[in-house]
Amino acid sequence: MALLINHCPVRWHAIYHSHWTALQYDQQSITYQQLDQLLSALQRQLLTQINLTTPPSMVRLACIASNGIELLLMQLLCVRVGWLFCPLNPRFTATELSQRLAVLNTPYCWIENEQDADSLPTSSPQLQIDFELLLSNLHEQASSSIAVTTNISTSAITLTPLLIEPEQACNIIFTSGSSGFPKAIVHNYRNHFFSALGSQRLIPLASQDHNLLSLPLFHIGGYATVLRTVIAGACIHLTTYPLTVALLQQHRITHLSLVSTQLIRLLADPLFNAKQSAIKHVLLGGSAFSEEHLTALAARGFHYHLSYGSTEMASQIATSDNSSQLQVLPYREIKTHRGEIYITGETRFIGYFRDNAIHKIAAEEWVASGDLGTLKQHKLSIIGRKDRQFISGGENIQPEEIERVCLQYGRVKQAYICPTKDQQYGQRIALFVLFSDSTQFDLDCQQLKHYLGQKLISFKQPDHYLAWPLKLANNQALKVPKQVFLDSLSKQGLT
Template identity: 35%
Template sequence: MAEIKHDFLTWPWQRWAAERPSDIAISLGDKEHDVQTYTWADVSSNVDDYAQGLVEQGVKRDQLVAVIADNSIQVLWLMLAIFRVGARYVGLNPKLSSSELQQQLVILDNDYIWSDSEHDLTALTGQNIVLQLPTVARMVPVTWQEHRPMTLTLTSGSSGLPKAVVHNAESHLASASGLLSQMTFTAKDSWLLSLPLFHISGLAIVWRWLYRGACLVIVEKEQQQQALHWVTHASLVPTQLQRLLDSIDNTATPSSMMLKQVLLGGAHIPVTLTDKAHSAGISCWCGYGMTEMASTISAKQANDSSGVGNVLPNRELLLRDGEILVRGKSLCLGYYRNHTIFSILDNHGHDGEWFATKDMGEWHDDELFIHGRADNMFISGGENVQPEDIEAVLLQYPEIEQAVVLPIDDYDFGQRPVAILKTTCPMDAVFIDHVMTYMADKVAAFKRPIRYLALPDGDIYQGIKLSRTKLANWLSKQ
């Protein structure tokens, strides 16, 4: 499928409102039942109205608005209205404690804040705003400029300290067009907003919707599993897809579901799962991406190879001493600190145009394979150990759903690996003994975990990903 340039000369929703005003742009449920929908004309009108409401509350160009909320139509209106007035949007995880949110807001030094949760906004940084219609309808004067910074997304490095990654519309649209040059998504299709808008994967769904002028489906979290039966596209983790396939009645036929394409991420993807999805008429895609590159960098239709496919259009990738370097139109503007955007490019040596990802990889048969993070590697008995290599083997074991391998200090070896697991059965002595026997046949002795622990409950996530830093702190207390 050939790449299609967007060439937006105005705000994307205004373009679609002019070309296809009566087409459904947003659905808050199953379009075939009596649910609320919005046409592109509605979207354009509502965004302008809410943008004027922000102007009346004093929001100005280049100011930063922090939004603390789960996905909803209100958050979407607010985000698009923030873009419309030339301000900048940053989403924060509503599950964080007030002290954690305050820490992030101090770093951001945001101008305004909005939340739909029970957090006490008076104790948080930023002037409160409300989502309201204007008292007098007027035209918002800010015009479409794809080079203006629009979004900040918090991502965490090995230190655990959040970095605010800045993107403009150009990088978001370049990311969308590159993926959709390979993955079919038309104006007649619908994509479920299944990932949070404080994460780059959630933002990527919105920009794919804007790029194609398709339909965006927004439902409550409790309805998302049901919504997978009547959307055409979704971004999921393997367990969500497994639950969907398990829910299909034995008498159902593939035509009873509208779902056609799934972009998988976040965990090991079993071939048996993607094969079963294919039998149900669902094409599964997997790949490699990061916040700094506005989501997906490489992708492919899932198969029995553990690789992550080929580099998508609008991106470039090279390996330097095994480390992955990237650049291209989807690369972010930089990191935001002290009201300034600082470049993330490698200015030391070579041509100074590449972003060093700290991810390690290699090419095999024109396909990229990821080995893990350079800053996760440790040395055991003089041997380099990449935790992700061990995790990949553990995830092949049928009853293991999640696996994180971390080092602990050892007098003789320097450091030894410990495996922290989430399993579908009790982690008793018999189970651990079976896993140890399995690992003895699969990996070298210096890579075998010396302890197996159950994944703890509590705050162990950074955004939507397991936090190695938080798990390491927990492990140090065991």
């Protein structure tokens, strides 16, 4: 029986697939029936603290926390009851958090680490949630396997379907803010449901699959991972341990999403290969990936997918299938105008949150992505960000084009282009580069310069070769923090 869009997905599986494993948190396993119980218990706790006269669609739960079972429960509960899940990066500075909290303007804030609350200049009362009490009930059930079996079978019979309103808003996720203050993007469950269905076309998820949550829930990629998995009735894996080959093997992970830094680290381990793992699909996103690493991934037998997506489109828009050719996924629509990509479809967000209200946009409206690209017969090619393009001596420079050529050079692990001021040309090109061996930077730069001289026209060749900032050496963010590079240029007198 297929899951219907107007049914709570957790309750659905709790009724029809109660014994299936929904969540694996290190050594703790939770079935869909148990997950349903946890959500009901969490709802009871929160209802004692939330003004019940407030319409559900205006109850905004600001959550400042890293990935964990607590945050995941908050996400799924908001889908169930129609509240707005508003996750925020706990690594933000107090100023960054305060700016976003000011936009959300909510009296309901849950902070994972209570000691961090004092640094936030907000008078909002904090939600008090006893997660230990919630989880202790599961531990008590697990102490007797007979009791667990009895409870599950009895409860599954008495559970009734739980209807939800798929058109009602269920989350607010902020964009990265790479080109100005981040926007507060609002989705409804319908957006995520069709996002999951479209993703299934190239990356099928089934009940026996295990999907590792390796991306943060405050990013649309992490949020979508959870709902894709739950809608499919598969198992979400949460872990407090570093991402290693041993962890992937131990938990028999079948699906995982990686950014470039994570992939590079895994490829450094010779045991990272398809024959010695259960991995069926590797989704790659967030930044450019070098040809060397993609070739190595394929040579080790992995089925990989490059992905182009956005917060506005509930994660994936176009995805490749063991190649670099991006295919527009079902339920998404794309067109280009003057080189810029415009997006709409079933997965497109419903509006922006500002001035204490959801400002909806028309269902048929196309939204400018800010990305440049070409589209031919549902095949999408990405040129780069419109706001990163700059002019040097009258010529358009697209940084991503140069970065892609750099990544084709075997020893380059990461590359990032910035414009620098130039008296003659207005702006010229600075290249930040990370080589696989940091002990011979000057020699590597000379060889890379020679390589780029053969691959790029002269006005696209970098003038300055700069070492990758140390603070980004182990960066696992989905997007490169542009300000770090600008600060480095400023220190070197190049701005």
